[in-house]
Amino acid sequence: LAKTTQPISMDSYEGQEVNITCSHNNIATNDYITWYQQFPSQGPRFIIQGYKTKVTNEVASLFIPADRKSSTLSLPRVSLSDTAVYYCLPPGDTGRRALTFGSGTRLQVQP
Amino acid sequence: DAGVIQSPRHEVTEMGQEVTLRCKPISGHDYLFWYRQTMMRGLELLIYFNNNVPIDDSGMPEDRFSAKMPNASFSTLKIQPSEPRDSAVYFCASSPGYNSPLHFGNGTRLTVT
Numbered sequence: 001l002a003k004t005t006q007p008i009s010m011d012s013y014e015g016q017e018v019n020i021t022c023s024h025n026n027i028a029t030n031d032y033i034t035w036y037q038q039f040p041s042q043g044p045r046f047i048i049q050g051y052k053t054k055v056t057n058e059v060a061s062l063f064i065p066a067d068r069k070s071s072t073l074s075l076p077r078v079s080l081s082d083t084a085v086y087y088c089l090p091p092g093d094t095g096r097r098a099l100t101f102g103s104g105t106r107l108q109v110q111p
Numbered sequence: 112d113a114g115v116i117q118s119p120r121h122e123v124t125e126m127g128q129e130v131t132l133r134c135k136p137i138s139g140h141d142y143l144f145w146y147r148q149t150m151m152r153g154l155e156l157l158i159y160f161n162n163n164v165p166i167d168d169s170g171m172p173e174d175r176f177s178a179k180m181p182n183a184s185f186s187t188l189k190i191q192p193s194e195p196r197d198s199a200v201y202f203c204a205s206s207p208g209y210n211s212p213l214h215f216g217n218g219t220r221l222t223v224t
Binding site: 043 | 216
């Protein structure tokens with residue numbers, strides 16, 4: 001099964017850009033790399049997904065290098081409401097859907 | 112769209128009792144997932160279904176756990192008998208396709224005393 005490595009926690013201040021990198025050991029499939037956000041007492045919520053290079057939506061950007069062994073979630077100008085746990089979901093194993101979440105990164109945004 | 116609906120939101124029960132958790136996926140979603148979240152073990156996939164058929168139940172901890180999906184709009188996760196170590200937040204999620212993002216419900220917080 002794919003195994004991920006993310007920083008356990010990060011601190012930032014409002015208005016700063018935050019980059020969270022996730023490394024994983026499985027690049028064997030054509031699955032997307034997906035990122036989720038989780039607030040206390042809620043289920044994880046989809047943020048962004050991509051296969052290679054760069055993807056951007058209204059919330060974040062996702063950078064994926066050519067070897068696909070990692071991905072970086074970029075949150076521009078964070079606010080207090082971005083305080084949450086962020087999970088990356090790496091590609092699955094061959095013929096097996098990517099469904100194994102890592103331990104996540106707890107982001108604390110301060111005023 | 113109401114999203115994934117789970118019930119109950121909270122369940123407190125005594126060891127040895129049967130517990131049934133319920134989930135209504137988003138209409139039109141072909142995949143349904145059950146996860147368990149604890150501080151120690153994080154988010155663990157228990158089982159998932161595709162078109163109501165169980166595809167992978169390798170995460171189900173033991174025979175005390177069972178899951179069913181009798182139709183496209185309803186699934187249950189049953190624990191019988193329950194034990195204190197089953198205490199966790201249980202999430203249900205659904206997705207419309209193989210590579211589509213998961214949509215999670217707000218979970219059921221289970222406490223077994």
